[in-house]
Amino acid sequence: MTTPLFLLRCVQLGLSIRDLDLLTIGMVNDMFAESRNDDYKYREVATQKDFDLF
Template sequence: MLKKVRPTDRPMTTPLFLLRCVQLGISIRDLDLLAIGLVNDMYAENSNDDYKGYKEVATQEYFDKF
């Protein structure tokens, strides 16, 4: 099953950003400690959590060789 890739067609607005924060469980107080880019990265990674299409997962040995 391939992951559906869609272009982002809606601009990032303050309400959309705050909605994503709520979906991730980030409080307004926590936002003082996080950059906008980090929140966006967390949201993207959260969306990828259910993806099962990875053929190979890196092991510690791969990281050590890197």
């Protein structure tokens, strides 16, 4: 990943330069990947009961 692409991803996520003091490159990449899944409609969503059983 190039620096301009990394900074573009940060802007797309709404991160500031100050936020980058607290985040790693990997964390930003994970946040961007997960943000692409926000509109996906899952057939089944886990409930608190499911987490308790886990």
